[in-house]
Amino acid sequence: DGGITQSPKYLFRKEGQNVTLSCEQNLNHDAMYWYRQDPGQGLRLIYYSQIVNDFQKGDIAEGYSVSREKKESFPLTVTSAQKNPTAFYLCASSIFQDLSNQPQHFGDGTRLSIL
Amino acid sequence: AQSVAQPEDQVNVAEGNPLTVKCTYSVSGNPYLFWYVQYPNRGLQFLLKYITGDNLVKGSYGFEAEFNKSQTSFHLKKPSALVSDSALYFCAVRPSSSGGYQKVTFGTGTKLQVIP
Numbered sequence A: 001d002g003g004i005t006q007s008p009k010y011l012f013r014k015e016g017q018n019v020t021l022s023c024e025q026n027l028n029h030d031a032m033y034w035y036r037q038d039p040g041q042g043l044r045l046i047y048y049s050q051i052v053n054d055f056q057k058g059d060i061a062e063g064y065s066v067s068r069e070k071k072e073s074f075p076l077t078v079t080s081a082q083k084n085p086t087a088f089y090l091c092a093s094s095i096f097q098d099l100s101n102q103p104q105h106f107g108d109g110t111r112l113s114i115l
Numbered sequence B: 001a002q003s004v005a006q007p008e009d010q011v012n013v014a015e016g017n018p019l020t021v022k023c024t025y026s027v028s029g030n031p032y033l034f035w036y037v038q039y040p041n042r043g044l045q046f047l048l049k050y051i052t053g054d055n056l057v058k059g060s061y062g063f064e065a066e067f068n069k070s071q072t073s074f075h076l077k078k079p080s081a082l083v084s085d086s087a088l089y090f091c092a093v094r095p096s097s098s099g100g101y102q103k104v105t106f107g108t109g110t111k112l113q114v115i116p
Helices: none
Strands: A004-007 A010-013 A019-025 A031-037 A043-051 A054-057 A064-066 A076-078 A087-094 A110-114 B003-005 B010-014 B019-021 B024-026 B031-038 B044-050 B056-058 B064-068 B073-078 B087-095 B110-115
Touching (some): A004 A087, A010 A019, A019 A031, A019 A087, A019 A110, B024 B073, B031 B073, B044 B056
Parallel strands (some): B010 B110
Antiparallel strands (some): A004 A019, A019 A076, A031 A043, A031 A087, A064 A076, A087 A110, B003 B024, B019 B073, B031 B044, B031 B087, B087 B110
16 A cells, blocks of 8 residues: 555654654655644644755754655654754655645654653 | 634534534635544544535545635534544645645644544
């Protein structure tokens, strides 16, 4: 079955450490997204990518970095500059971005906590 | 700037009763509207969408939503609630304009609790 796989499901970060969250999709989707979910705040966009080797900042990109070297993969690095990283991180993908009437497909998330 | 409001943090309904989860939006031009459901520690699952045409949209698991342009609303409904419908529901909007990136804005979510 096609879908989005996020790993790990749970992740713990030490002070001053960078951590990387994995997101892989086999839906052949062009566009991929990273969201942060905090209780009562809905989803906030961190980064998005419409095509391989291109990505754009979302609303809360500070302290995060991404890469898009392959169509299937869109890893997110939470750097030590992100002072409040504890959250539930969701990766999503959608068919070509310009078809804006298409829904996004989501992975099952990674829960990041500070040690 | 576009926005989505889900005025109720939580909705409680008895099993077998009809349910409504409210959503209002603000966007430039015509909207594309979406409802998603999230179960604990899972990602969002798509339920239904409004693009154009009939104001009543039918989706997965017996859910439907009514688009009201004059009230800028897109309320989610189900005629008979099930305990298994208990989850967090998100409304989302994006402009229908083509070309370039069109941002999706999500509401803050409404927790639906169906009481046996």
